[in-house]
Amino acid sequence: MKKSQLLSCIFMGLGQIYNKQYLKGIMFMLIEIIALINIPNFAKAFWGLYTLGEVKFHYVNGRAVFDHSIFLMLKGLIAVLLLILVMILYIFNVKDAKNYAEKGIKRTSFKDVLDNMFPYIVLTPGLLSIMFLILLPIIFTVLVAFTNYSAPYHLPPRNLVDWVGFQNFKDLFKMDIWNNTLKGTLKWTIIWAFLATFTSYFGGLFLAMLINSQEIKLKKLWRSIFILPYAIPGLISMLVMRLMFSGPGIINDILEKIGLQRVDWLTEPLNAKIVLILINLWLGAPYFMALMTSILTNIPKDLYESADIDGASFLHKFFHITLPLVFYSTTPLIIMSFAYNFNNFMLIYAVTDGGPVNPDYRYAGHTDLLISWIYKMTVEQQQYHMASVVTMLIFLIIAPAIAFFFTRTRSFKEEDLIQ
Structure with a gap:
């Protein structure tokens, strides 16, 4: 295994920095740092997707307290898609460090980095649109089919929604x-x-x-x-x-x-x-x-x-x-x-x-x-x-x-x- 590849496996962007691709390395590092900072949010989102909420609608000191099952499902689904996106970027980060080290070419100018990243920059909005405007609604519809999300007894926010399998x-x-x-x-x-x-x-x-x-x-x-x-x-x-x-x-x-x-x-x-x-x-x-x-x-x-x-x-x-x-x-x-x-x-x-x-x-x-x-x-x-x-x-x-x-x-x- 190349040293740059090993570094990218340890932490995103380290391999690129080792290859003197500083801008690209910093971008990958920021992605992993943001992902690590949001681990508690990911954990909460996955909990919501798994349980669909546990707190039924009630009042505490005149304030409504409840878990909205559908919002929890959406947040959990978005978290899953984001995690998949981070994993794809992680794999790309490792392969990029390996391929760049094997070529032995050192390009450090901003123009060279921009030229290499331009196709990915152009495709990113389309990829995100597909994920969140097409893929997300489709997966959400599929998930709802395995719940009891319906009136009158399982309609948020007054009621919780449950997973019912193939019922x-x-x-x-x-x-x-x-x-x-x-x-x-x-x-x-x-x-x-x-x-x-x-x-x-x-x-x-x-x-x-x-x-x-x-x-x-x-x-x-x-x-x-x-x-x-x-x-x-x-x-x-x-x-x-x-x-x-x-x-x-x-x-x-x-x-x-x-x-x-x-x-x-x-x-x-x-x-x-x-x-x-x-x-x-x-x-x-x-x-x-x-x-x-x-x-x-x-x-x-x-x-x-x-x-x-x-x-x-x-x-x-x-x-x-x-x-x-x-x-x-x-x-x-x-x-x-x-x-x-x-x-x-x-x-x-x-x-x-x-x-x-x-x-x-x-x-x-x-x-x-x-x-x-x-x-x-x-x-x-x-x-x-x-x-x-x-x-x-x-x-x-x-x-x-x-x-x-x-x-x-x-x-x-x-x-x-x-x-």
């Missing part, structure tokens, strides 16, 4: 009301994501082919008309559609005027689901139309000319030329659109609010997706423990599926459109 997972899969809700919402979420994605996709393809056909005049005008639903803020369109399909809405008025009965569009489960699919088609088809218009114009015309010479029908050209080439270029977008629709909270919330009510479900209605069910459990019912469990399930379903299908698309593997 929430057992309840979700074994208790009938939770299990029925999970199965029902998961089934509808998958059906919804599939129908919402492919109706918009093929609706956009149909519009693009219709506008691109030689028989259609004023193509720019028709494109502008069909793109209007996408240009209008989506929430406005959703709220207007909700009013149109409501009981006293204009749709039922039109049905009455032509001699038909009123329809319970939003209060009957099947009708409500059909309405959601139609509204999503209205909102999503223009996007795919605009996308596929450019793709269709880039398809070599000699392919169609050769097909015409061979006497191919319209359907034959569509299924053997148009659809394969369009599908090839848009497969990654289909996958991402499916993932988006799987978690399309806004449309469900704005149009049906998850309704109509389903008495067999726990905190969910007939049209609730998993994501809107999570919203109701957190914001409306404060059942954070079960919401975290369902959130984990969504991640375990969506993340591997997207990674699997996305990496196996031809457009992902190949560089050229036509080989």
Whole structure:
């Protein structure tokens, strides 16, 4: 072992100072000094993460005294991440001292140190952002799934939160009301994501082919008309559609005027689901139309000319030329659109609010997706423990599926459109 490496093992920065990298050595030493000074704070944070508090809410001399379990969990989690970061820096400090000693190069100027450290300085804000804005919330959600953090008996600061292990997972899969809700919402979420994605996709393809056909005049005008639903803020369109399909809405008025009965569009489960699919088609088809218009114009015309010479029908050209080439270029977008629709909270919330009510479900209605069910459990019912469990399930379903299908698309593997 190099002497500088041994010194860095004993105390961060000593190896760098031995190698005459004074600025870098001082920086490493300051990191370890700060870590050592905060050992009591780390110990307290780890205690809070382990126990989630022991002092229940009470008053002492008119002053409220309590342990806030969730704050203790967050502090403990932050302490763990900081400790991991310090350990990474410690390992880097040892390797840096060893590598520098082996090179035998002595750079002591501030400019040289700055040049060497510049990539790490630039990457540090991004690394910290990932740790505390992405990794921290994910780990916190996972931890909450193993607690009883919920109203009314385990809601801080009045009450303490306890670790319960896998009890929430057992309840979700074994208790009938939770299990029925999970199965029902998961089934509808998958059906919804599939129908919402492919109706918009093929609706956009149909519009693009219709506008691109030689028989259609004023193509720019028709494109502008069909793109209007996408240009209008989506929430406005959703709220207007909700009013149109409501009981006293204009749709039922039109049905009455032509001699038909009123329809319970939003209060009957099947009708409500059909309405959601139609509204999503209205909102999503223009996007795919605009996308596929450019793709269709880039398809070599000699392919169609050769097909015409061979006497191919319209359907034959569509299924053997148009659809394969369009599908090839848009497969990654289909996958991402499916993932988006799987978690399309806004449309469900704005149009049906998850309704109509389903008495067999726990905190969910007939049209609730998993994501809107999570919203109701957190914001409306404060059942954070079960919401975290369902959130984990969504991640375990969506993340591997997207990674699997996305990496196996031809457009992902190949560089050229036509080989």
